[in-house]
Amino acid sequence: VGETRKWLAKAIEAGEAANGRFELEGDLWDFPFAGGQGGRFLAEAPIEGARLRYHPAWPAIDGIRGDIRLANESIEVRATRATVYETRLVKTRARLANVTADPPVLELEGEAETTGSDSVRFLRETPLVDGPGAFTKTVAVDGPVKVRIRLQYPLWGRDPLRVAGEYAFDGATASVGRSLAMTGLKGTLAFTERTVSAPGLAGTMFGQPAQ
Numbered sequence: 001v002g003e004t005r006k007w008l009a010k011a012i013e014a015g016e017a018a019n020g021r022f023e024l025e026g027d028l029w030d031f032p033f034a035g036g037q038g039g040r041f042l043a044e045a046p047i048e049g050a051r052l053r054y055h056p057a058w059p060a061i062d063g064i065r066g067d068i069r070l071a072n073e074s075i076e077v078r079a080t081r082a083t084v085y086e087t088r089l090v091k092t093r094a095r096l097a098n099v100t101a102d103p104p105v106l107e108l109e110g111e112a113e114t115t116g117s118d119s120v121r122f123l124r125e126t127p128l129v130d131g132p133g134a135f136t137k138t139v140a141v142d143g144p145v146k147v148r149i150r151l152q153y154p155l156w157g158r159d160p161l162r163v164a165g166e167y168a169f170d171g172a173t174a175s176v177g178r179s180l181a182m183t184g185l186k187g188t189l190a191f192t193e194r195t196v197s198a199p200g201l202a203g204t205m206f207g208q209p210a211q
Contacts, residue, residue, distance in 0.1 A: 004099040007155050008075070015050025015064065034073045034100055044069040052077065054094060054108055055153055055161070057127050059084050061092065061110075073098045085121060087114035087147075103159070108151040116141030116172045123191075128163065132196035143172030143185070163193040169201070182210055 026039015033039040050064035066079035079092040091111040096104050112119075120141050123133035149165035167189040175181035187201035203210055 003156060004096065004104050011053055013051040013053055013060070015047050017045040017047050017068065020045025032073045032099065034098070036072060040072065042069075042071050044071075047077070050077075052094060054106060055151075058151075059122060059125055061089070061094075064092075066092075073100050075099060082110075084110075084112070085118050087112045087118045087122070103154040103157045106151070106153040106155060108149075108153070110147075110149050112147045114145055114147060116143050116145050116169075116174075119145045119147050119167060122147075128191070128193065132191045132194060135196070138176055140175050141169075141172055141185075142175070143169070145169055145172055161193060163191070165192075166190045174203070181205070 021042070021044050023040060023042040026033055026041075030038030031041065033041055045068060046066070047068050048065050050066075050068075051060055051062050052064060053060040061079070061082050061084055063081065063083045064077070064079045065081040066077060069076045069078075074095065074097050076093065076095040079089065082089040082092050089110050089112045092109070094106060094108045096106055098104060117140065120136045120139070123129060124136040126133065129136060146168040147165065148168075149163070152162040154161070169185045169187055169189070172185040173181055173183045174185050182203040182205045185201065185203040187198065189196065189198040189201060191197075
């Protein structure tokens with residue numbers, strides 16, 4: 001719990017909480033009452049203007065409006081509004097299911113409707129740029145994109161961070177340099193921390209259908 005508390009103190013870099021609710025029942029010796037055994041702990045409040053730096057190598061989530069809830073051994077943040085760079089997140093949830101685990105695993109889920117340029121920036125400024133996101137070094141994307149991503153991040157230890165995400169294109173343009181471009185890009189590009197695949201991605205190149 002002590003190490004998790006240190007992570008939490010570093011991860012929440014800004015924000016205000018007001019009009020919260022607090023409940024505590026049971027012997028503090030049994031805190032945080034894992035599984036509801038021995039007592040009950042609950043602290044929850046709406047938050048505004050929060051900033052969550054969940055991982056030092058990944059982009060922070062800014063401007064969070066939503067709720068934070070600590071219930072026994074779990075911590076959860078649900079955002080109704082948030083941003084990464086210029087992208088507005090439409091659904092975001094960060095959760096530690098068990099702060100007493102060794103290690104606790106942060107689960108982060110988010111959805112966004114963004115422009116291609118901003119979504120490419122997200123991949124380019126994460127460790128994925130040296131793996132499945134390497135294409136962002138040379139490929140520029142312009143146009144509307146829907147993004148979904150899910151991270152599983154052990155707060156310490158040797159287990160790697162797990163990533164599952166996808167880009168859904170509906171008429172975007174992908175270009176390499178000034179002369180090579182695929183327009184009317186439609187389909188889905190899926191990626192993990194190790195792989196990238198886009199078997200159904202299609203568009204138009206040099207006036208001809210292309211995949």
